[in-house]
Amino acid sequence: MKLLLGNEAVAAGAIAGGVTFFAGYPLAATSEIHLAFFRSLQSPGAAVVAEDTDSAVAAALGAGAGGGLGATALAGPTLGAAEELVLYGTDFRIPALIAVLGGRSDFSERMESAEQGAASRLRLHRAGSPLPPVWVPASSADCYALAKAAAHEAVARSAPVLLYLDDVIAHLREPVLLPVGSGDAEATTADSPPSSPEPVELYRTRDATVIVVAFGIVARAARTAVRLAREQGLRAGLFRPVRLWPFPVAELEAAVGRERAILVAELNDGQVWEAIAARGSAGARGSVRSLAESREGMLTPARILAAIREAA
């Protein structure tokens, strides 16, 4: 058991999953990921400070094309041109592990507030190509497990796989159960491949009349809100997409029955709500509401509870 930042757990999980190479342009939001890779990948040239985000993604893909497995970490707003490279990797079947942080530029102001503003940008469209999978951890233990699983998935699918961390998950220090015998993040020999992670986590959805959809740190606040709602006699449930894209639509449709309301809680301007509402399918018979917060930096259980009460 170790206390790890989400960022540190990402690197540890990625290396346990078989990542052999890391390139990145360090920003404050991602720096712990870079540092952990530099400390763990000791062979010469295995960890590189790239000159920018594009070169970092290109180098990670190069490692994949050369028979290794490359990883990088970047901040949401720097995804811009790197997006082309991710899609190139998808089209040419090159594995890579790409961790994306938060949603704002790396300005030091407001670093204390969380953001999920890159959510919709990570839905990387290209006609005729599969959507690269994006996994969203909600704890340090999740960061480790999902990074490891994503590394395996990248190799199995021969494609880039993304992890998306909001600022709180990236910088929360929490216990992570590491495999026996592994040091800080030195489990270079991948232990037994994990089974694919479940794309969703459900909490008390069976008889719920209001289903809260939330991911990352908001899923944890929502879980508390659901518990409080139940104590007050409100039939609420939590649907957490662990895989944000492709969105687990079938799972949502299965969880949401007749006449149930959906409440999408997220730290941005309603990006995931927009994607769900636009489909119209899951919420066709109920309503799809948005609880979007892009200014205060956090959605508290109390605010989510109030929104549940309104939707019920």
Add this chain to the structure above:
Amino acid sequence: MSVACAPSCGLDQLGRRVAAALERARISPRDRIVVTSGGCASFVADSIEGAHHRVPLGRSLPFGLGLASAAPSRAIYVFLGDGEAAGVGGNHLIHAARRGDRIRTLVVNNEVLGGPGGFPSPTTPLGGRTAATPSGSTSPGLDLAALAGTAGAAWVGREIVSAGESLDALLEEFATATPFAFLEIVAPCYPAFGRWNGFASPEAMREALAERALAVGRLWPRREALP
């Protein structure tokens, strides 16, 4: 806007010369990986057998960096045009040279962005006319070989595409040169550059290029002081 290619640029022959030099240097197709993106330099790679990655424009060098790490037994060759080497991927060149990435890169410098129809590239000389700048480029061209040397390349060379045997010798040395190795091949682009700059024919342009006072041959590490 596009221009019809003229065979006079010599890139088809350059490809064959590079392939022959690799063979003389005993770098077999299994021992090497070639990376290119857009630009005329990618045509050069078409003559070279073996693994070839064509990546998004500008990112050939960092892709090569990852390849070099994951495939330590292979030689990595990156072919760039002057647009990628000095423009869209210019920063990558500086840092690949500075870090000493295990890459050998060959730049075809035709001093113009010819593919999109004729725009000044970072290496277009002062006053050089293009379709987009008919009254002449207003800034001096960047000296790519000097830039690579300043940034820390272990081996730097430059030659003109029509140099024949001396080009062959330089290509052979380049094939096994200490990385980061940088070879600039200056080539004439008549349709996008020559005809805008008063040359009567592709041949006249090639002759003018041969007479230009370019420092050519192996420039670094130096055997003797340059004139």
